[in-house]
Amino acid sequence: MTSETSVLDTLVDLTAVSVDHSSLPPRDFMLARLAALIAVDAPPASYLANADAAEKSGITADDIGEVMIAIAPVVGTTRVVSAAGKILRAMGLAIAVGDAEMAEYGDMS
Numbered sequence: 210m211t212s213e214t215s216v217l218d219t220l221v222d223l224t225a226v227s228v229d230h231s232s233l234p235p236r237d238f239m240l241a242r243l244a245a246l247i248a249v250d251a252p253p254a255s256y257l258a259n260a261d262a263a264e265k266s267g268i269t270a271d272d273i274g275e276v277m278i279a280i281a282p283v284v285g286t287t288r289v290v291s292a293a294g295k296i297l298r299a300m301g302l303a304i305a306v307g308d309a310e311m312a313e314y315g316d317m318s
Contacts, residue, residue, distance in 0.1 A: 220258035228262050235266035243268070243276050247292040248284045256292075256299035 224242075231238050239262055246255055273296065277289045 217254065217258060220254075221261050224259050224262045228266070235262070236268065239263045239266040239268050240272065240276055243273060244280050247277065247280060247288055250288055250291055251295065253295045253298040253302060256296050257302050260299065260303060 228235050228238050242259055243263065246259065277292065281289045
């Protein structure tokens with residue numbers, strides 16, 4: 210764990226533990242988590258902290274879109290549009306973190 214990503218790594222670990230401690234199937238858990246993140250207008254880093262668990266649970270881009278459609282009448286279109294932009298920024302952060310780790314440890318391929 211590098212000092213640049215230690216907080217993010219800790220949040221990722223906490224997410225994984227919370228999935229393990231729930232009786233919901235991981236996919237359902239992460240869909241609920243995604244809906245909650247959208248509802249509270251979470252920052253990009255929050256989506257990033259949940260990305261690994263979402264990917265491991267099988268959440269797809271189509272699933273994310275379907276969650277947005279399902280909750281738009283409740284949370285409002287502005288929250289959904291805001292979330293879409295933040296999810297894209299989180300993807301950019303993930304790429305930047307991956308690039309930094311590759312630079313630090315060298316390309317292992």
